[in-house]
Amino acid sequence: MINNLFPTATDNDYLSLYKAPDTNITADISALHLNAIPTQYAVGYTSIDNVPYYHKLSTVTKSGSVYTISANNKIDNCDIVYVSSISNVSNYITATVKNDVLTSVKYDSSAHPTSTPDIRFVNDIKVNNVADNYANLYLSFYGVAYFSGSHNSAFYGRIDGLKNILKFLDGEDVENFIIARVLSDSRTHIVIPKINVSDFENGVHLYTVGANSVKIWIAGLGYATANMPDTWQNKNWSSSDYGDRTNIKTAYVLSTADDAQYLSATRLTGYPEYTSNYTDQILPNYIKLDSVYNEVSDNCIWCDIDATIDSTGIHSLIDNVITGKNWIFLNNGINRIYYCCNGSEIRHQLSQTVRALHDSAFTYNNNPLSYTVNDAFCYPEVTAQNEYTGNIIITSDSTALQSWQNDKINTNDYDYHDKPEYDPAKKNDFGDLISNIGINTQTATTGKLFKIQPGDVYTVLNFIGGTYSTDLIMSPSDGLISFNYFPFDIPSANVSEIPHIGAYNDDGTIKGFIMPVNVSYLRVYNTSYMIDLGSTIINAMYNDFRDYPPYTTYSAFIPFINTSYTIDFGVFKNHTIGFKLIVDVLTGSAICCIMRDRLLYDTVNGSVSTQININSADMAQYNASIKATENAMQANELNMKLAVANMITGLTSAVTTMSPAGVGTAVSSVTGALSTVAQSALNRDMLDYQLQTTQVHHSTIQTASANCGNQLERQVHIIIAHAKMLPEYNAKNYADTVGYACCKNTTLAKCSHFTQIADIELEGITATDSEKNMIKTALINGVIIK
Amino acid sequence: MMITLYKCTDDNAVANKTLSDPSVKTVNAYNAESILSPHFVLAYDADILTYNYISAFGRFYRIVDYVLNNNNSITLHTAIDVVLSYWDSIKNCDTTVIRTGARPTDIPDTKLPIYPNDKIFEGIRINNNIGNPCYIIQLRGADT
Numbered sequence: 001m002i003n004n005l006f007p008t009a010t011d012n013d014y015l016s017l018y019k020a021p022d023t024n025i026t027a028d029i030s031a032l033h034l035n036a037i038p039t040q041y042a043v044g045y046t047s048i049d050n051v052p053y054y055h056k057l058s059t060v061t062k063s064g065s066v067y068t069i070s071a072n073n074k075i076d077n078c079d080i081v082y083v084s085s086i087s088n089v090s091n092y093i094t095a096t097v098k099n100d101v102l103t104s105v106k107y108d109s110s111a112h113p114t115s116t117p118d119i120r121f122v123n124d125i126k127v128n129n130v131a132d133n134y135a136n137l138y139l140s141f142y143g144v145a146y147f148s149g150s151h152n153s154a155f156y157g158r159i160d161g162l163k164n165i166l167k168f169l170d171g172e173d174v175e176n177f178i179i180a181r182v183l184s185d186s187r188t189h190i191v192i193p194k195i196n197v198s199d200f201e202n203g204v205h206l207y208t209v210g211a212n213s214v215k216i217w218i219a220g221l222g223y224a225t226a227n228m229p230d231t232w233q234n235k236n237w238s239s240s241d242y243g244d245r246t247n248i249k250t251a252y253v254l255s256t257a258d259d260a261q262y263l264s265a266t267r268l269t270g271y272p273e274y275t276s277n278y279t280d281q282i283l284p285n286y287i288k289l290d291s292v293y294n295e296v297s298d299n300c301i302w303c304d305i306d307a308t309i310d311s312t313g314i315h316s317l318i319d320n321v322i323t324g325k326n327w328i329f330l331n332n333g334i335n336r337i338y339y340c341c342n343g344s345e346i347r348h349q350l351s352q353t354v355r356a357l358h359d360s361a362f363t364y365n366n367n368p369l370s371y372t373v374n375d376a377f378c379y380p381e382v383t384a385q386n387e388y389t390g391n392i393i394i395t396s397d398s399t400a401l402q403s404w405q406n407d408k409i410n411t412n413d414y415d416y417h418d419k420p421e422y423d424p425a426k427k428n429d430f431g432d433l434i435s436n437i438g439i440n441t442q443t444a445t446t447g448k449l450f451k452i453q454p455g456d457v458y459t460v461l462n463f464i465g466g467t468y469s470t471d472l473i474m475s476p477s478d479g480l481i482s483f484n485y486f487p488f489d490i491p492s493a494n495v496s497e498i499p500h501i502g503a504y505n506d507d508g509t510i511k512g513f514i515m516p517v518n519v520s521y522l523r524v525y526n527t528s529y530m531i532d533l534g535s536t537i538i539n540a541m542y543n544d545f546r547d548y549p550p551y552t553t554y555s556a557f558i559p560f561i562n563t564s565y566t567i568d569f570g571v572f573k574n575h576t577i578g579f580k581l582i583v584d585v586l587t588g589s590a591i592c593c594i595m596r597d598r599l600l601y602d603t604v605n606g607s608v609s610t611q612i613n614i615n616s617a618d619m620a621q622y623n624a625s626i627k628a629t630e631n632a633m634q635a636n637e638l639n640m641k642l643a644v645a646n647m648i649t650g651l652t653s654a655v656t657t658m659s660p661a662g663v664g665t666a667v668s669s670v671t672g673a674l675s676t677v678a679q680s681a682l683n684r685d686m687l688d689y690q691l692q693t694t695q696v697h698h699s700t701i702q703t704a705s706a707n708c709g710n711q712l713e714r715q716v717h718i719i720i721a722h723a724k725m726l727p728e729y730n731a732k733n734y735a736d737t738v739g740y741a742c743c744k745n746t747t748l749a750k751c752s753h754f755t756q757i758a759d760i761e762l763e764g765i766t767a768t769d770s771e772k773n774m775i776k777t778a779l780i781n782g783v784i785i786k
Numbered sequence: 787m788m789i790t791l792y793k794c795t796d797d798n799a800v801a802n803k804t805l806s807d808p809s810v811k812t813v814n815a816y817n818a819e820s821i822l823s824p825h826f827v828l829a830y831d832a833d834i835l836t837y838n839y840i841s842a843f844g845r846f847y848r849i850v851d852y853v854l855n856n857n858n859s860i861t862l863h864t865a866i867d868v869v870l871s872y873w874d875s876i877k878n879c880d881t882t883v884i885r886t887g888a889r890p891t892d893i894p895d896t897k898l899p900i901y902p903n904d905k906i907f908e909g910i911r912i913n914n915n916i917g918n919p920c921y922i923i924q925l926r927g928a929d930t
Contacts, residue, residue, distance in 0.1 A: 451922055489916060740891060745883075747881060762876070771868045778801075
């Protein structure tokens, strides 16, 4: 048990971290200023957290300022424990799991919220063998934490060695990694410390780029006593021993006042508070962070570092990169590195400076196509003068090399690079568009807009529906222009202003009406706003034709507009699809902008509000109509009863007399009675109809779809129907005996498994004519190439 | 003339077969015949029956049959393996390949055993931070 999970420092210059518990963890995290943590709260979160399978709730219980994380709810299988003073991590860290395979983890720093604190756990992200190679890098990406501003955060990852997720260079599995809190003036930073489970010999691998001073706090995790290391392979980093700060579980602090410094901390010796159970054999050798790629092929998913993480130094490689021309820009400004995965070609470009610093960072093997990263990305000091000089370009194809050189871009923007006509000078065309449409500053001039909460609606309606004649107007409803329900929040002022309707008397008193004062009226100044419904990355499942229609279909349910939008996978593959609503507050009409990354790709129109029309005439008509309708229904009920009574009387008369005439009279009477009943029923239907329409008149539904849509989900849902393989399918056997369809202009030397050609140019072969024909026939029929 | 016998365990469809255990033998041509399917006569040796490939005339031949003669000789019926014979040259020729590789590509493959109707459904909910519902009231001539 580790007590004092988070230190009780009065300042916020500390880090907090802990080990996933084998037993309950009790921790005082009040120092994180988590002033709104519920007493019991934990969520297993993935981007598909509505799938129960991935929900493994754990609990956090609170007693005073002490929080206990229960150990019996799969915490020990937790892949990520994320603790932060932020409230909503839903768009902050998202993991996508497909068929028990972790396919992506997205870290979206732009979604970093700023309000209510929260604790969440990412539980049971499954990684199986298929995805191991990818998972290596995804999990490396787990190790990238993002801290900004004044947020207090700790990011802890525990990796099950059986999952073979992340290995160090020495082949040992990473058991834990820790992201410490980073404090800086304003910049964001990345830290990837890694600590072997048995000792600290792997040291810590840190890097940051920023123009401001940086401090990084690293704690000892309870494995060793912590002393200030006496040797650092540092470059312009200074360190301070905080071992005497016994109330703060901080082993030491690293700091730099310089930009773009690289640090290899090699000794993390014991800290006095952790001496009891663990040795502190911390060796002064530096072992690099390592990720291994195996069998990187044209379906390899490559890294796509979020552009917003623009001032970071250490990156793990892998995320989504499209097959084709995919460029990854790691650092803004003068620090840059590009990678490309194009078909079966793996190419990357490093600067000369990078090469000098890490000349063995990458190992490339052509056969089998593999690419080994021996080191984390850490390439500072690339300048504008040398960034394209002496690049390392790895390719086995001179044509591809030429293509690579032609394709490389000289911009720090990574969007739209796949457009052949892309002009970096116009890179802001799309990016600015959304900000323009998102800021419509047209002010409502025909009246003033106020936001009121649903709980106050009854009070307002009662007041508006009343008739309180004044010198100026007859009813408050005369001052009502529109009344709309919106299923989401509309930005407004924070302070309530009680409006009144009407002018002033000469003595300054109000002629009209003052709205009920016990209602909060928050002024809304603009007539249109942009509502961000969020975004996600559209990933491929198979990375081949099966990901495209008709084999796989993609659609998005857009809430409020209540529309199913068909996603063109060819457009959005491995790109972010975003949904932004531009809402007209006056009318409730809306445009949903479908974004491809920052590009406005498509729009869907609709109506998102329920408009409630109320005025004095409506109210009078409403009341009168209701009353009249009710009276008419009562009269009609009476008529129906009379008609039925007449009908029964006629039948009785006919039976009594038993005369033909009597029968005829009775029949006639019954017929008339039935006619009356029918008419009465018709009248009743009509009155029902009138009553219904009258009721609707009071609360007019502008569009049924919006009204109904407002009752549905409030999130965009992406629905993907993937192609499913028959259970007998065996990929290797299929490759050996049938082969996979393709269209490649190549040589047979580059082919494998069952291979079939359309034609071949048999040049330089001294075979006879018959033999050449036989060769073509054999190859057209198909051969197996080992 | 001399031929070399080989053993080969690869499937006939393999282009770049692996031949092993070469054994040089003296043979006679059986008759005037095509180089595509020549016959060779050599002294009988039971060990010969364990070979199934030969090289002769700068080409490789599959042994398609053995005929035991009554003069204690054996006749090898062969057929040329043109792909293996010229593989070193063929493999570097420009060609358009329509099926190959260890996994599917972006080219639709109607042979691939995909369920015609059954699908794997995936749902991704995009969380947002749009706040709580509210009412917007627009008042004419309102002052505050």
